Each structure stands twice: as structure tokens, then as C-alpha cells.
Amino acid sequence: MREISVLDAATLRLRARKGLYTQPTAGQAPGALQTNLVAVPQRYAFDFLLFVQRNAKALPLVEVLEAGRYESQLAPGSDVRTDVPRYWVYRNGMRVEEVLDAREVWREDLVTFLIGCSFTFEAAMMRAGLPVRHIEEGRNVPMYRTHRPASPAGVFSGPLVVTMRPVPLPLVSQTVTLTARYPLAHGAPIHIGAPEELGIRDLNRPDYGEAVTVRNGEVPVFWACGVTAQAALEASGIELAITHAPGHMFLTDVSDESANLAVF
Amino acid sequence: MREISVLDAATLRLRARKGLYTQPTAGQAPGALQTNLVAVPQRYAFDFLLFVQRNAKALPLVEVLEAGRYESQLAPGSDVRTDVPRYWVYRNGMRVEEVLDAREVWREDLVTFLIGCSFTFEAAMMRAGLPVRHIEEGRNVPMYRTHRPASPAGVFSGPLVVTMRPVPLPLVSQTVTLTARYPLAHGAPIHIGAPEELGIRDLNRPDYGEAVTVRNGEVPVFWACGVTAQAALEASGIELAITHAPGHMFLTDVSDESANLAVF
Numbered sequence: 001m002r003e004i005s006v007l008d009a010a011t012l013r014l015r016a017r018k019g020l021y022t023q024p025t026a027g028q029a030p031g032a033l034q035t036n037l038v039a040v041p042q043r044y045a046f047d048f049l050l051f052v053q054r055n056a057k058a059l060p061l062v063e064v065l066e067a068g069r070y071e072s073q074l075a076p077g078s079d080v081r082t083d084v085p086r087y088w089v090y091r092n093g094m095r096v097e098e099v100l101d102a103r104e105v106w107r108e109d110l111v112t113f114l115i116g117c118s119f120t121f122e123a124a125m126m127r128a129g130l131p132v133r134h135i136e137e138g139r140n141v142p143m144y145r146t147h148r149p150a151s152p153a154g155v156f157s158g159p160l161v162v163t164m165r166p167v168p169l170p171l172v173s174q175t176v177t178l179t180a181r182y183p184l185a186h187g188a189p190i191h192i193g194a195p196e197e198l199g200i201r202d203l204n205r206p207d208y209g210e211a212v213t214v215r216n217g218e219v220p221v222f223w224a225c226g227v228t229a230q231a232a233l234e235a236s237g238i239e240l241a242i243t244h245a246p247g248h249m250f251l252t253d254v255s256d257e258s259a260n261l262a263v264f
Numbered sequence: 265m266r267e268i269s270v271l272d273a274a275t276l277r278l279r280a281r282k283g284l285y286t287q288p289t290a291g292q293a294p295g296a297l298q299t300n301l302v303a304v305p306q307r308y309a310f311d312f313l314l315f316v317q318r319n320a321k322a323l324p325l326v327e328v329l330e331a332g333r334y335e336s337q338l339a340p341g342s343d344v345r346t347d348v349p350r351y352w353v354y355r356n357g358m359r360v361e362e363v364l365d366a367r368e369v370w371r372e373d374l375v376t377f378l379i380g381c382s383f384t385f386e387a388a389m390m391r392a393g394l395p396v397r398h399i400e401e402g403r404n405v406p407m408y409r410t411h412r413p414a415s416p417a418g419v420f421s422g423p424l425v426v427t428m429r430p431v432p433l434p435l436v437s438q439t440v441t442l443t444a445r446y447p448l449a450h451g452a453p454i455h456i457g458a459p460e461e462l463g464i465r466d467l468n469r470p471d472y473g474e475a476v477t478v479r480n481g482e483v484p485v486f487w488a489c490g491v492t493a494q495a496a497l498e499a500s501g502i503e504l505a506i507t508h509a510p511g512h513m514f515l516t517d518v519s520d521e522s523a524n525l526a527v528f
Contacts, residue, residue, distance in 0.1 A: 046306075046309045049310060049314065053317075066418070
């Protein structure tokens with residue numbers, strides 16, 4: 001278990017920029033909207049935006065920064081190339097590198113997508129007395145590739161990826177209704193109780209992140225996850241993509257209540 | 265006042281395909297999801313999809329048909345080039361033509377966007393005893409360009425366009441809560457009561473559609489409108505765009521209850 005003090009979003013971004021914060025961001029900046037980051041070359045931007053649209057449960061779009069833009073409107077003073085704790089770099093669909101500063105690999109034609117993350121609703125879960133096991137245990141959230149396909153678009157296709165949080169049976173209903181209020185954080189779970197129905201063989205061996213304890217009387221609850229994008233980038237084989245490392249998110253300054261507001 | 269019998273969506277599409285149905289579609293296929301149609305060349309598809317994303321209240325995206333695709337997944341057997349009662353053709357930002365069959369002007373590189381329409385919630389309004397004046401009076405819905413700018417994206421920018429329905433004061437709250445349940449049909453109104461606050465000078469002179477009667481004791485209620493796309497196409501000056509004629513929508517076979525489901 002790691003001991004990490006709780007930072008606000010702007011402080012965490014600055015520390016990440018200096019290479020001083022390199023851990024997962026669950027539990028940080030409670031109540032701030034946290035996002036996945038995906039940057040792809042302009043020529044793939046339409047396909048990726050359409051992929052995002054067609055998989056809005058896994059990839060709820062928060063913001064798009066056109067090529068040459070680095071500052072999120074939701075985080076004044078930010079730079080998406082430096083303010084994420086860890087980045088993954090994909091070349092030809094293969095993850096070739098993990099970097100703390102993405103400027104060394106950035107390209108001027110990259111379009112950046114910020115996509116909501118379930119960490120956003122964890123502060124609300126904790127306020128409601130619901131358990132968030134990976135925060136309790138100081139681990140990264142466990143993430144699993146499922147056998148459910150995402151809806152393809154252009155060059156992008158792949159499996160739906162999910163996060164898992166164990167929930168005591170008497171609290172499952174409340175967990176569903178609470179998280180459903182946060183559509184930009186993936187909203188309600190997509191499955192409750194049977195990992196094998198999603199094609200997950202062993203909860204102790206997540207595909208990304210770290211395993212957490214599931215106690216007696218608890219069921220695994222699964223939410224759609226933005227790492228669905230990474231899985232599609234791998235399958236696409238496009239020449240370059242830069243993403244956050246799973247669990248190491250871009251933090252905005254806006255409240256989780258924004259993730260609660262539908263744009264509608 | 266026109267007398268028109270009420271058709272189901274598939275029948276209306278077929279009659280439109282044959283050039284036999286050329287009227288506005290409000291009141292038709294009650295309970296079916298109705299959509300705006302916008303087709304733009306592939307090279308503008310990313311900009312337009314981003315414009316749609318950034319203006320989701322006016323432009324709630326229902327489906328994208330990639331270049332070369334004409335059949336909506338929400339309307340088996342449909343052809344988006346023929347099944348809309350009337351099409352507008354834009355060249356270099358100018359509306360140059362209205363056609364009943366768009367095949368004569370279609371291009372293989374056009375990407376088609378289907379975008380939710382407020383006609384979708386009118387059946388629910390009527391079931392609830394709320395007035396829908398343009399249907400009562402057999403007119404096209406009145407639409408107005410406002411002085412509120414849409415959020416720009418790439419080559420696309422322009423004013424927010426709204427529809428207006430007069431509502432008796434005691435029914436306004438119910439009208440808001442009912443329509444809010446239909447996010448893919450623009451959801452809740454964006455303004456109630458004061459046209460001048462939107463920059464609308466004269467309710468009797470709509471920019472698109474036809475004026476309707478506002479009775480004593482009624483207030484004008486305004487919803488964001490998909491014709492925001494047409495206004496942006498005009499401003500963009502792109503070489504070609506094909507859209508439905510305002511009020512003459514593409515009808516899907518799916519229920520308005522689908523427009524009630526968030527994807528989230």
C-alpha cells in the first residue's frame with residue numbers, strides 16, 4: 001500500500017509536469033472530473049471521434065483539442081503533453097514506451113481527446129459510504145478486457161474494457177443509482193456479479209492496473225472503461241498514438257457535478 | 265391548414281421516396297424518432313462531427329453513415345438519399361436548390377449525419393395533454409435564428425437556431441420536465457418567455473417554417489433546433505452539403521422511448 005497525500009487538481013498537474021507525481025490518480029483531487037487522454041494524428045481524428053461517439057458508455061467525450069492546442073478549457077494553465085503522471089506511446093499499434101513527459105514524442109498534427117473516467121464518481125461513492133477498494137488498498141484500479149466487442153468505426157475496433165469494484169450485496173442497488181448520475185464518468189455499471197459472462201477468467205489477473213480483494217458477501221461490479229480506447233489503438237496499428245497510462249489520469253479543475261450534468 | 269393522414273414511418277419514407285409525400289413531418293408516425301439529415305464531404309466530416317459534439321443540445325447525434333452508406337440502421341430498407349420529403353442543396357454556403365430526390369446531386373464522398381429532432385417528443389406532449397400548436401394549425405414549426413453563437417469547430421460556426429411552441433402558463437413546468445426526458449430530441453427548452461433575450465424580434469416572422477398563434481395566457485417556449493446545422497453550413501461556405509428541408513425530417517423506425525434512453 002502506497003501512502004500518498006491528497007492533492008488538488010492544479011497542484012497534481014504541476015507536480016506531474018515536473019515529474020514529481022507519477023502514481024495512479026484515484027483518490028486524488030476528490031470531486032474533480034478526471035479524464036482519459038488519447039492523442040492521434042489528424043488523419044485518424046474523424047475515425048476516432050466516431051469510435052468515441054459509437055461507444056459513449058466506455059468513451060464519454062469531455063473535450064477535443066484540435067492539432068496544435070495543448071491547454072484544456074477545463075484546466076486553465078494546463079498542458080496535456082506534460083500534466084499527466086505517465087504516458088503510453090504506441091507505434092504501429094504496439095506500446096513501445098512509457099514516458100513522464102510526452103513533449104519528446106509529440107507531433108504537431110496530433111488531435112487530443114479527453115474522455116471521462118470512473119475515478120470521477122469515487123468521491124461521491126465515498127461520501128455515500130460505499131467502498132472503493134483500490135483506494136482503500138492503495139492500488140491502481142483493476143481493469144479487464146472483455147469478450148464484448150466495442151462498436152467499430154473506420155480503423156478502430158477492439159474489446160470493451162471494464163473496471164471492477166467489489167461491492168457488498170446490500171449496497172449494490174445504491175451503487176448503481178449513485179453512479180448512474182455521472183454519465184461523463186461512465187454512469188451505471190454494465191454488469192454485476194458474473195465475470196465469466198464478460199469473458200473474464202480470473203479477477204486476480206487484470207489486464208491493466210492491479211488486483212484488489214473481493215471479500216465474502218461482496219460481488220464484483222463492472223463499469224465501462226476508457227482504456228477501451230487503448231485496446232482499439234493496439235488493434236488499429238496506426239503509426240502513432242499517445243495516451244495516459246491506465247489509472248494515471250488528466251485532472252480537470254471542474255467539479256464531478258459537471259460530470260453529473262448531461263449536456264442535454 | 266393542410267389535411268394529412270397519419271402514416272407510419274416506413275410508409276412515409278416509401279411515399280417520400282416516390283415523391284408522393286412532400287410535406288412537413290410533424291404529427292406523422294407518432295412516437296417515432298425523427299431526425300435531421302446533414303451530408304458533408306469526407307474532408308469536412310471531422311470538423312462537422314466535432315461541431316455536433318460541441319453543440320449536443322442543438323445537434324444530438326443519432327447516427328453517422330460513412331461515405332458510401334445510405335441505409336440507416338434505425339430504419340431497415342431505408343435510403344437517406346431518397347426517403348426525406350424535401351432536401352436542400354448548399355453549394356459554397358448558398359442554398360441553391362430544393363429537391364425531392366437527392367441522388368441527382370449526391371457524391372460518393374458524402375458522410376451523412378442523422379441528428380435528433382424535437383418532433384420526436386410531440387407525441388408524448390400530446391399524450392400528456394400539452395398543446396402542439398403547429399400540429400393543431402397544420403403548419404410547419406416556426407424556427408428562429410438567435411443571437412446566441414453555437415460553439416465553433418473547424419470551418420463550422422453560426423447562430424443557435426430554435427423552435428418555438430406556445431404553452432399556457434400553468435403547463436410550462438410539465439412541458440419542461442416532460443421534454444427533458446428526451447435528450448435525443450433536444451431535451452428541455454433552452455428559454456421560456458422572452459424572445460428578445462434570444463435576439464428574436466418578431467415571433468410572426470420566423471426564419472424557417474411558419475408562424476403559429478400565441479394565445480392570451482400562453483408564453484413562447486424555445487427548444488434548441490437541428491437547423492443550427494444549416495446555419496453553420498451557410499456560414500462555412502463549403503463546396504457542397506445536402507440537408508433535409510427544415511421540418512421535413514428523416515423518420516426512423518425506432519420509438520421515441522429510444523430518444524428517452526441516454527446512451528450512458
